[in-house]
Amino acid sequence: MSSSPQTVLVVGCGHMGGAMVRQWMTHSSYTLHILNPSKPKADIASKIESHSENVEGFKDIHFDIVVLAVKPQIIIDVAKTLRPVLDENTLVISIAAGVTLSSLQAALPHQQPIIRCMPNLPSSIGAGVTAFVTNEKCLSSHTQHAQDLLSVVGSVHVLDDEQDLHSVTAVSGSGPAYIFHLAECMTDAGMSLGLSHDLAAQLARETIIGSARLLETNDGTSAEEYRKSVTSKGGTTQAALEVLMHDDAMRGLFERALKQASERSQELSRS
Ligand SMILES: NC(=O)c1ccc[n+]([C@@H]2O[C@H](COP(=O)([O-])OP(=O)(O)OC[C@H]3O[C@@H](n4cnc5c(N)ncnc54)[C@H](OP(=O)(O)O)[C@@H]3O)[C@@H](O)[C@H]2O)c1
The missing domain is CATH 3.40.50.720 (NAD(P)-binding Rossmann-like Domain)
Known part of the structure; x- marks a missing residue:
């Protein structure tokens, strides 16, 4: 070549x-x-x-x-x-x-x-x-x-x-769709707390972009370390994470979702 x-x-x-x-x-x-x-x-x-x-x-x-x-x-x-x-x-x-x-x-x-x-x-x-x-x-x-x-x-x-x-x-491969859905979920949850659609969507979008940029800095800080650094004991973030992480709820949901995607990929490669 x-x-x-x-x-x-x-x-x-x-x-x-x-x-x-x-x-x-x-x-x-x-x-x-x-x-x-x-x-x-x-x-x-x-x-x-x-x-x-x-x-x-x-x-x-x-x-x-x-x-x-x-x-x-x-x-x-x-x-x-x-x-x-x-x-x-x-x-x-x-x-x-x-x-x-x-x-x-x-x-x-x-x-x-x-x-x-x-x-x-x-x-x-x-x-x-x-x-x-x-x-x-x-x-x-x-x-x-x-x-x-x-x-x-x-x-x-x-x-x-x-x-x-x-x-x-x-x-x-399918991952961007999960992040877009996260933006949708955060927008809907913000609206249920009384924010307008536009403001909630903007806050969700900009939060995801800003957090992604932090992850991108590549200074060796892991996602887990960032999460821990913004979670004060007894604070608002901890209150939310107790819901998301109770019984590993979100981790379990992702494990099931990604398993489905992987199995579908295997099915497609056999057809
Ligand atoms: N979209 C994603 O996020 C993504 C991610 C990873 C991998 N992929 C893979 O990327 C591939 C394309 O997906 P896509 O979403 O881009 O599909 P798409 O938008 O439908 O594009 C397919 C293209 O192929 C053209 N085409 C149809 N028949 C053709 C032929 N005989 N010879 C040459 N070109 C022909 C179509 O042209 P006309 O419009 O003129 O018919 C169209 O421009 C898929 O195999 C998919 O698995 C996609």
């Missing part, structure tokens, strides 16, 4: 593919091409090298990396059509939830390096978390190229075991 900058084909430019492309086109020097049935949004169309609605439009271009960002339900059919743009050295990166390395390998025309990853929504602002696994065809250079590409949209973690992707999906 050539050294940076590299030529990347993104197959599927919807919510996640589009979000990643926006980061790559703004914060990297990759040459980007898009394969998508409908034309990409104007801001993307003006910054990419080319767009085609079918693979034939790319058959004279050499791609270093092909990113598969279509829905899991169609990814195998789409992968089978990619022969004109792949050779055995093309690194294929799939972001599809639940689609295994072995099923991707069976659908692709060559025994090539494949990476299966799980990004999350904050990738759209460069604050995502992505974990990935490699197949046995990946050399350390492929892993490095994937890390370089994916680190443009946030932090990257390399996994040894593909099975861990189910747990990653439950924690970080």
Whole structure:
């Protein structure tokens, strides 16, 4: 594979593919091409090298990396059509939830390096978390190229075991939705105490952002230490936490919720 900058084909430019492309086109020097049935949004169309609605439009271009960002339900059919743009050295990166390395390998025309990853929504602002696994065809250079590409949209973690992707999906892949729901719950609870919707929503949102920023400072202070530091004995925070932590209520709820997400991920990878 050539050294940076590299030529990347993104197959599927919807919510996640589009979000990643926006980061790559703004914060990297990759040459980007898009394969998508409908034309990409104007801001993307003006910054990419080319767009085609079918693979034939790319058959004279050499791609270093092909990113598969279509829905899991169609990814195998789409992968089978990619022969004109792949050779055995093309690194294929799939972001599809639940689609295994072995099923991707069976659908692709060559025994090539494949990476299966799980990004999350904050990738759209460069604050995502992505974990990935490699197949046995990946050399350390492929892993490095994937890390370089994916680190443009946030932090990257390399996994040894593909099975861990189910747990990653439950924690970080689906995780943003839990935080958004926390914001909803805090808003509703604030309203039940008499605040207007707008004020309660703003307080909840800004509290989550501020707390996340504290966690981000990376000075070694853990979430538990921060919680303890704001919980005075006999105070208001302790009164609330006694409800949330009684019988490990919230911890138990999260354990059950994430177990459901992980089991659903396992079901999807079997279907
Ligand atoms: N959304 C997330 O938060 C998230 C998080 C982690 C992983 N993922 C994964 O990301 C993938 C995409 O999800 P999404 O939410 O971005 O879906 P999406 O918004 O529906 O995007 C899918 C894109 O694929 C395009 N497409 C359809 N058929 C195609 C074909 N034959 N060839 C090329 N492109 C085709 C669609 O184009 P048209 O609109 O023109 O039909 C659309 O732009 C999924 O596999 C999902 O598991 C998503």
